[in-house]
Amino acid sequence: MIAYLEGTILRRDEESCVLLTAGGVGYQVHLTTQGLSTLGSGAEVARLFIHTLVREDALILYGFTSWEERQAFVTLLGAPKLGPKTALAMLGCYDVAELAACIAREDVAALTRVPGIGAKTAKRLLLDLKDKLVARPSLGPGRTAPVVSAASDCAAALVSLGYGRHDVDEVVRTVFENEPDLDAGSAIRQALKIFAAK
Structure with missing residues (x-):
């Protein structure tokens, strides 16, 4: 890879x-x-x-140009029916922090500014991406560090290992419900234990 x-x-x-x-x-x-x-x-x-x-x-x-942007792209691809062309267009219109903010405030109008995304698609994407693309709290006046959540990193890693998206979403949800402050590495280990026990 x-x-x-x-x-x-x-x-x-x-x-x-x-x-x-x-x-x-x-x-x-x-x-x-x-x-x-x-x-x-x-x-x-x-x-x-x-x-x-x-x-x-x-x-x-x-x-x-950044690892954060790459990881955001991977997270976007995890949304059903969202292809790479549209994911690139989203990141072309907004940086990661701006896109995370749009999703957090459920801003349909902002997403429809992306070429190829209408109101219906925007509403579906807001549901699909909620809590998956997030920005860390502000680091000072006007500064925000964009990151993809630990849950999204965990899910992307599990999908890359060959697990089905539906099963991954269910297991990741379980892991973070039990321990919401886990980092991605610890979450992946917990998730693999759950898969192994199935």
């Missing part, structure tokens, strides 16, 4: 760039509109955190 790439930008278009690594391999990486805007015009070094999406007919790389 590719999680990080560093290399020179060979070319870019409206949705992706080609990143040439030191080993001479060029990777096509899809980015948010914000991510693309941070790249230089060419022949500049880029450092990207990567989410690798494996399909039967393709292996697609999605790049992010």
Whole structure:
């Protein structure tokens, strides 16, 4: 699983760039509109955190300028019927903290500003993503540290291990109901014990 790439930008278009690594391999990486805007015009070094999406007919790389943004993308993909194109569009319109705030205040209007999301879809997403994408309390005037909740990290890890999304959501809910202050690593261990006992 590719999680990080560093290399020179060979070319870019409206949705992706080609990143040439030191080993001479060029990777096509899809980015948010914000991510693309941070790249230089060419022949500049880029450092990207990567989410690798494996399909039967393709292996697609999605790049992010921060680990928090990458993890938020993974969390968004966990929502039913939310594809990578829409998840990228959401992170292109809002940074992680802004998106978490929209979800926390159930702001349908804000989500409908994302291309491809109508009012009906926005309402469904607010239900699907509630308590999954969160922001830490403010670190001072105007500063908020965006993070994905421990529950979301735990769920994403379990899904990557091959457990079904429905079963994962149920087990993660049980784990955090019993011990709400667990970190992601401890929660994963507790969840695996529950799965092993089934």
